[in-house]
Amino acid sequence: MQKTNDNDITDKNEENKTAKRKKENRIKAFYNKMSIKNKIALVYSTVFILIIFLVSCFIVVNSIIYYRKLSESEIEDVLDSMEDYVLSGGSLFPDAVNEQVKNPYIEIRIMELRNNQLAYPDTRGKTPPTMRPGGKNGSNQSDNNGNTQDTPSENDENMPPSPPDSGNNGQGNRPRGPREPRNDKFGNAPFEQHDPSFKMDKIGGDSYLYSARLVEYDGKKYVIRAFRIYNHELELINKMCILFIFENIIAVIIAFVIGRAISSKMLKPIHQVADAAIKISEENFGQRIEEPETDDEIRTLVRAFNDMLNRLQISFERQNQFISDVSHELKTPISVIKGYTDLLSRWGKNDPEILDESIDSIAAESEHMTMLINRLLFWARNDINSTISISELCIEELLEEIKKEAEVMQLQAEISIEGNESTRIDGDYHLIKQLIWIFVENAVKYSGEKNCVIKFKTEENNGRALLRIKDNGIGIKEEDVKNIFERFYRSDKSRNKEIKGFGLGLSIAKWIVDHHNGKISVESTFGEGTEFLLDFPLKN
Numbered sequence: 239m240q241k242t243n244d245n246d247i248t249d250k251n252e253e254n255k256t257a258k259r260k261k262e263n264r265i266k267a268f269y270n271k272m273s274i275k276n277k278i279a280l281v282y283s284t285v286f287i288l289i290i291f292l293v294s295c296f297i298v299v300n301s302i303i304y305y306r307k308l309s310e311s312e313i314e315d316v317l318d319s320m321e322d323y324v325l326s327g328g329s330l331f332p333d334a335v336n337e338q339v340k341n342p343y344i345e346i347r348i349m350e351l352r353n354n355q356l357a358y359p360d361t362r363g364k365t366p367p368t369m370r371p372g373g374k375n376g377s378n379q380s381d382n383n384g385n386t387q388d389t390p391s392e393n394d395e396n397m398p399p400s401p402p403d404s405g406n407n408g409q410g411n412r413p414r415g416p417r418e419p420r421n422d423k424f425g426n427a428p429f430e431q432h433d434p435s436f437k438m439d440k441i442g443g444d445s446y447l448y449s450a451r452l453v454e455y456d457g458k459k460y461v462i463r464a465f466r467i468y469n470h471e472l473e474l475i476n477k478m479c480i481l482f483i484f485e486n487i488i489a490v491i492i493a494f495v496i497g498r499a500i501s502s503k504m505l506k507p508i509h510q511v512a513d514a515a516i517k518i519s520e521e522n523f524g525q526r527i528e529e530p531e532t533d534d535e536i537r538t539l540v541r542a543f544n545d546m547l548n549r550l551q552i553s554f555e556r557q558n559q560f561i562s563d564v565s566h567e568l569k570t571p572i573s574v575i576k577g578y579t580d581l582l583s584r585w586g587k588n589d590p591e592i593l594d595e596s597i598d599s600i601a602a603e604s605e606h607m608t609m610l611i612n613r614l615l616f617w618a619r620n621d622i623n624s625t626i627s628i629s630e631l632c633i634e635e636l637l638e639e640i641k642k643e644a645e646v647m648q649l650q651a652e653i654s655i656e657g658n659e660s661t662r663i664d665g666d667y668h669l670i671k672q673l674i675w676i677f678v679e680n681a682v683k684y685s686g687e688k689n690c691v692i693k694f695k696t697e698e699n700n701g702r703a704l705l706r707i708k709d710n711g712i713g714i715k716e717e718d719v720k721n722i723f724e725r726f727y728r729s730d731k732s733r734n735k736e737i738k739g740f741g742l743g744l745s746i747a748k749w750i751v752d753h754h755n756g757k758i759s760v761e762s763t764f765g766e767g768t769e770f771l772l773d774f775p776l777k778n
Contacts, residue, residue, distance in 0.1 A: 279497030286493040294482040351459040523551040571603035657696035662777040681709035714762040723748040
């Protein structure tokens, strides 16, 4: 039976957790579906109302504390004055006592403490006595609330002596001590006999803040009770709370509306970014967003977006140019090969001269296509993976190696090396060697009818290794210098066959230099020659 109850409790707990998760998911789903504008307005209004609520609570709490302290101070002042009044032997009649109180919001009751019981005190002073009901002998009387009050008898030693009276020759009834009216609402005030602390209670349908003080005079103990009516303060605080509630509700509505308006204005550039992104296509890369006047994060976003569009447009244009150039470069050798194969298929097989010419041309164009494809594969491979293998290199040793290889290949070029004997850098051996070969091949290719002369010179300057490569070729026109490192760019626009190439060599050279934290620059005089300057960090 116990096990069944435990299972029921476990199932109920699981159901409660499931219901709680569903509720949280609904709240998250509702929040996620909200627009950014409404989210900003919600957060703005929430923060605003939280601040207003805290300020309201602060004002209300401080008002409560202020009124409480002020009332307590008033009660303390009255108790001080009434203590002095009792100790000076003043009359204890209620009317006489309350006449001493200047504060209209405070009422005083003075009781005598007899055997730890409160009783109304005997009359003292010159104030006319009030006859107490209950007969000449006195008795325990009950007030309207059913409370028994100690009424002193005629033989009570505490009663003051009876003044002379000609009518009874000192005989008969004597003056009795004053008694509180039967309908006195303070007769049953709920507090200790002489508790000095401040308390608040409903008395007779009204709210009162009250306190008491014990005073000894002439061998008797008196409890002075001070009651300050607190209806006005409580009513004022209640009105203040209600006012703040309405103000907070109105503030929430106003904050939400203002938040939406502000967020709409703030998000306008973002909407423009979204609209521009939707309108952008391959045929419309010219779309741009107007930058806002304010120098803030939105302006930074718009500027970054426009810069991104500029880069995309340049990249797209280069891609189109790249595709066009590749098509052009591949179209020619393929057309040549196709033409010679058609020629051979028709009648070239039987003509040795045409057969030899066709074979040589097909071989040359195949070699041409192989070089082009190798260059394209280089770009494809390194655009995807730009990782390079770094090791310590000596530039002079690498130059000597290239010079020997050129001699073995019987390259028609005169190569000289001068400068430092051991200039060391950190680099990829194969890439740096490929880099230098690109300049050697270009120098031979563009030497024209001159004997090709290539001069290598190494230097060290401010922690940098400098390699100068100078040739005596045809040079580069001034308007072409800024474009020579772009892919497929060639200064000879006609792309004639006298100078073979694809316009990829120098773009590969630039990539290699950049990936070795180096710099490359060029100086050229058209018709006289070209000098390239390679700048690398020295070995650490």
